[in-house]
Amino acid sequence: EPEVTQTPSHQVTQMGQEVILRCVPISNHLYFYWYRQILGQKVEFLVSFYNNEISEKSEIFDDQFSVERPDGSNFTLKIRSTKLEDSAMYFCASTWGNTGELFFGEGSRLTVL
Amino acid sequence: KNEVEQSPQNLTAQEGEFITINCSYSVGISALHWLQQHPGGGIVSLFMLSSGKKKHGRLIATINIQEKHSSLHITASHPRDSAVYICAVNRGASKLTFGTGTRLQVTL
Numbered sequence: 001e002p003e004v005t006q007t008p009s010h011q012v013t014q015m016g017q018e019v020i021l022r023c024v025p026i027s028n029h030l031y032f033y034w035y036r037q038i039l040g041q042k043v044e045f046l047v048s049f050y051n052n053e054i055s056e057k058s059e060i061f062d063d064q065f066s067v068e069r070p071d072g073s074n075f076t077l078k079i080r081s082t083k084l085e086d087s088a089m090y091f092c093a094s095t096w097g098n099t100g101e102l103f104f105g106e107g108s109r110l111t112v113l
Numbered sequence: 114k115n116e117v118e119q120s121p122q123n124l125t126a127q128e129g130e131f132i133t134i135n136c137s138y139s140v141g142i143s144a145l146h147w148l149q150q151h152p153g154g155g156i157v158s159l160f161m162l163s164s165g166k167k168k169h170g171r172l173i174a175t176i177n178i179q180e181k182h183s184s185l186h187i188t189a190s191h192p193r194d195s196a197v198y199i200c201a202v203n204r205g206a207s208k209l210t211f212g213t214g215t216r217l218q219v220t221l
Binding site for chain 1: 146148153154155156157158161199201208209210211212213214
């Protein structure tokens with residue numbers, strides 16, 4: 001069964017460092033998302049991406065964050081200068097249609113020290 | 114007030130029990146999703162509903178659009194059903210808005 005894959009599964013970084021989280025969505029999907037979940041809290045929307053551009057972003061997704069689909073298969077989330085409060089599980093998701101069933105990756109746990 | 118409210122927050126059941134988890138939402142939606150989050154953190158989509166009822170194995174999901182309410186039922190619960198069950202809604206398109214989840218523990 002096709003699946004969304006994310007790497008790394010866990011990353012530990014120092015505050016102020018740049019982090020890139022990678023996702024390979026399901027191949028025929030057209031809509032891509034990043035969500036995050038701070039430990040003990042609910043999942044929150046970060047950004048949606050369609051047709052090689054951001055279609056919607058939340059207030060969390062400030063200038064420190066960026067997304068890219070560099071090669072038609074990978075979908076990356078970059079955090080330019082990490083803060084302690086960026087520590088969370090980051091989930092990538094994809095779907096074929098903008099109201100279709102979402103397929104989630106296993107998540108990337110980011111720990112900022 | 115959260116746009117998506119779930120109850121109960123925590124639920125403990127014995128193996129074999131019938132389980133109901135409820136979700137209420139306060140906004141107009143195009144679809145409602147039930148998701149399962151494993152202890153390791155991964156999220157799996159269980160159902161996507163815009164009306165009526167869906168069944169998959171021992172899981173049943175219903176939605177009442179007029180009442181802005183959905184339920185997830187698990188029949189003949191099993192310890193492997195232990196997880197966090199999350200309700201999330203689509204408003205028109207694109208992003209999901211999530212509830213806080215219901216932590217289910219099924220014991221032998």
